[in-house]
Amino acid sequence: MDARLWHQQATTPARALPTPVTVEAFDDMSQDSQDTYWEHLTSAMAGLVLPSVLAQDAAAQLTRLVHRNQLRPPGAKAIGSVSAPFAVGKSTFVKDWAQAAYRDLLGPALSDPRPTWNPEPGVTADWIPQVYITLRAASKIRDVLASLLLTMGYPSEGLVRVTTTRVVHAFRQHGVRLLLIDDSHFLDVSNKDSRDMLDFLKYLNTELGELGGTMILIGADLHESPIYLDPQINSRLERLTLTPYPLTGEEDMRTWSRFLKDAEGVLLPYFDCAPAGVFSRQHAGHIWRRTQGYVGDTALLLTQALLAAFDDGSDTITTAHLDDVALSARAAAGEAELRKAPIAPSRRRSLKVTVT
Template structure:
């Protein structure tokens, strides 16, 4: 390729890498568990449903996994629906409404009930005027009108139950779970190290909670090293078509060095390998070797873990 052609090619590769999700062994194991819980909630008797929680260290890939799962779930739910202006539509009380199988909220620090309801109404394109109680009623009605099957709330570790406002929001989440449950909907909570927060000690939450934990993959045990190597191998398989001089297994041979460079965090591994792919194309070698990997920037966390 000429320099111009190479730049254009790298731009296209970078666009693909930016949106690509590496399906890791951990994600492959968690997805069917989440699918099963959601499917059971859809068909079980009305009322409060099982709550799925995804916990783990910061940057371990919780939200990235959940986004990928939610996109796939959304596509399955809207398949076959009629479209209006490119959006899947539903018949609702004699009118039409957008089908929104998944609502995703990022919980704000010091959030209050009204702010949570505003996020729901904003997500669904509804009006925001009225009292707090009015907005709660409209938020619940909107969830029903748009046939929301899954309400995902990220960063729930920001919920401070030591404050009255935090306790109020937790009670509101339980209310939303009950309202969703009346129409077969589910709630998914995501947060850092939830098992060490007050959230898991709430009796109503724990009675319905299924907690899944994603953690960095260790290198001190044979099982941990095997899982890490499998993760690297899966990512390598996705990248091979982009690397003209690479052969299967070459990158996996450097699994140990990659663990040292990333601290065992899957998210940081994915970022490093995407950057390495672009660097390999820029160098015209089309190959990711150990020398190239060691030239790439590493996160402060990974750097600190190896010093």
Template sequence: MKAELWHSHAREEPYPQPGIHTLEELRAMSPAARMRVLRAQRLWMTSLQFDWPQQHRLHQMLTECVEDNEVLGHGAKEIFAVDAEYGVGKSTLVRQWAIRLYREAVGEAIDSPQIPVWEPRPGVHAHHVPLVWVNLASAANIKEFNTAILEYLGYPVSGTIRSMNLRVADALDRHRIRLLIIDDAHLLNTRPMQGHDVLDHIKHINTELGERDGTMILVGAQLDGHPILEDPQIGARLRYVPIGPMGIDTATERSQWQHFLYGIEQRILPYLPRAQPGLLAGQHAPRIWRRTQGYVGDVAELVRRAARAAAEDDRWTITVDHLENADLKERAKRHAMAEQRHKEQVAQAMAKNAKKSAAKQAAR
């Protein structure tokens, strides 16, 4: 990614919300008109991002970390690490927050398609790039790490590692970079041959960034036990926040799950004129969790596909078969099958124990 692309992403407006029609209006439409309406609804629903409890908590913690680092003494600052297994939506959560922070940082300049410009010194003009987002490649070493930053800023990427280090440090000042987000941080090359040098480089960049009161954020999968977290110097400055899918084991979790589904209802059900309030948060809450295991992205996809099927078959409310027949990603399928097998094993074990107890009672 380059800074121009990030700036254009930050300028994007939400996908336009389509109009809401009554059941009579929908059924009176010609096939072509109805197809256009359903397409607009599908695209809008696909663009939606739904709020969930961990999102608010994470965004607040990220903001507090950045604000704290701005007023702490100069030098190496606190590093924030967001960890989750694949499919939870960690990058999306951090990206939502980062887009908002970027828009606030550039102010009215967000209205222009061009990256804002400032004067680092009188008569010298440079792009104002308050945020750098780095997508790491597999087994990224120091040079590849530096290359990702320099390419984002449009700098040359040739030369020795030392010259690239100096270029990165100069860019921090020249472009007023205050936030460096490293996505897929688990892909850093931390194997024995280069791992120590790579971790030292991360610490060096964090110090350089900290001298400008900036913040480094690591986003990765299954970082618990990773060399990044086990490095004592990094660990001393690290705020580690694991996130996961939504659960339903406790009363609090079930309440949060229903509240989350209710929020989806508020957006989706107006486009299903035969749907009743509580359809998702009440009637179908357990089934939706079973099919998605609380993965927010999978929930959004499941509800979107079910709503589309409900419109296409003219029932205009989400039913059991809409939810059961919706085709989801392989992760959701595998986890749902594993969950079903686990339930069956538990039921078999309970039946076996009950049979043994009955046999003992009969023997007495």
């Protein structure tokens, strides 16, 4: 991603939810006021990110990693990795975390559309403390280098040894301290090129570490990648695995209920006639069956069910409201699988009496 676009995304706030209006107060508003409030509410909820205890714990782990690397001596540092199944929301999570850190780091410079700094006396350069790239299928070393250079505004043509030197110079010139490589499962680590690619990643980590920086690899199911099998990389790797909310034991149930209760704190002020616990107690199991604990699907389900209940004049949110929300194909397939009732084994053998 181009550094200017990254800066723009980090500095453009998502549309905030309106000040809550009780259902009774809404009914007393003029039609124009109702229409304005409804448009604001529906559009803001479409982009709503619900608070997640699992995401908060993961964000704290990444923050600790970056902070420790800043305190360590120059040289190769610990490498972060964020792995997750498809559709868990790993890219959204990493971008939210990194851009929050970006805003904190820039401080007053955040208002500048093109922040600058002085890498050395008498030299002014664009300040690009974070670089985020997304890889394409079967990316080779030259593809990674090209993405890095284009992100920082440099020409990407040239021999690999030339563009590698250019990247390292750009890291120093622009104050890069965090390198995020998304879709790292697309790195070409085939038998022929795997050693070169793995050595290249180690080289990038060392050069970034000389600046006190951190490299984080993001990808789908990275535990199956040769990246995790390289002894040198593995010795420096701090793995973070994101998962949907599981529901296999009492502790999982408590964590899921807490997530839904936190969601109620955000959503129910906009539908105050619904009883407390409508999500976290009354419909917790049903919501999990529909979404299998995937946060993105759950956010869509809760917001759209609430809006539907509000719109049709209901005074609570029912299973019918939840069932009417169309979710992803993944969620639909998962729900269908869960709804397949297991066939009970025959009791004939246990009841059969041997005749003597």
